Amino acid sequence: MASAVNKSVLSDVAAEVKKYHFPLEDVPRLSCNDPVVEQMIRNEEPVILTDTNLVAAGMQWSPQYLAENIGNGLYTVYSSKTQKFLYYDDKKVARVPDFSPPTVHEDMTFQNFLCKVNKRKEGDRWMYLQQSLNDTVGPPIVRDFTTFNWAWISEQQQKNKWGALTSNLLLVGMDGVITPVHYDEQQNFFAQICGFKRFILFDPSMFGCLYPYPVYHPHDRQSQVDFDNPDFVRFPRAKELRGRQAILGPGDVLYLPVYWWHQVESVPGRGMTVSVNFWYKSAPTEKIVYPLKPQQKVAMMRNIEKMITDALNSTEEVAPLMQAMVLGRYT
Ligand SMILES: CC[C@@H](CC(=O)C(=O)O)C(=O)O
């Protein structure tokens, strides 16, 4: 049984993390055997789970162990001039002619990645390995992976009528890297193996305070608000943000519900991080119940935005058309 993270270490980490302009409440931290957990997952409320043993077989996956056992396959490594790794969809770059990718994507062996990280000097680019686990990994890693606690996580999948497991992303980050605030369209069990990660979470109803890029934009699903330097003139409602915080240590698992906004930070000074996420397709809506949930409204807004953009075959005409539709009529 993987031991739970020491509470006093967690409070030390909580004291170290960066403060932003918005208040944060702690995400509950419960044993997966606590009867409350089942209801929280059903209600799509984030919760930190201990005692899952989800990745107990992978707890020896230190960067060094991975370098020695993962084989010599090529892995996706992003590099960035800053600690931030703002995701972009390269299939959408053509729609934005002057788009300049904030990160560079390189494929390299895990050993080469770790060597570059260890040799990195001040001013060099930051690096973040983000690779879907597949059958190219070495046999020891396959063995560990197959002995994850699939019984427990499959039970969660079935109980909540989720769809298929779509992928497991292996994430190996340098001390201090940040994935800026965004939302995903999948349910997520996020397992922390090495080091500490701090999640800042906002519920889907905060869509209006986080100003995501347009759906056709390469940064679709990513917020335009820079928490380190918020532009309250362009994004005034960012002042209304009220968030939650989850600090994960080795062995912890965060249930991160679909459409919940999250920023993920590898806590500075606590070493490299190793994590594995488990992304599942969400349950289909069986029956429409009013009032609609915020998640359903986000999905609806996305579909309307896509439809209008495609029907107009122009991105410039979307705002004028939607303003003509509502300004002075519905507002
Ligand atoms: C994708 C990278 C990110 C995790 C995340 O956003 C997710 O699992 O949805 C992180 O850990 O830096």
Ligand SMILES: [Zn+2]
């Ligand atoms: Zn995410």
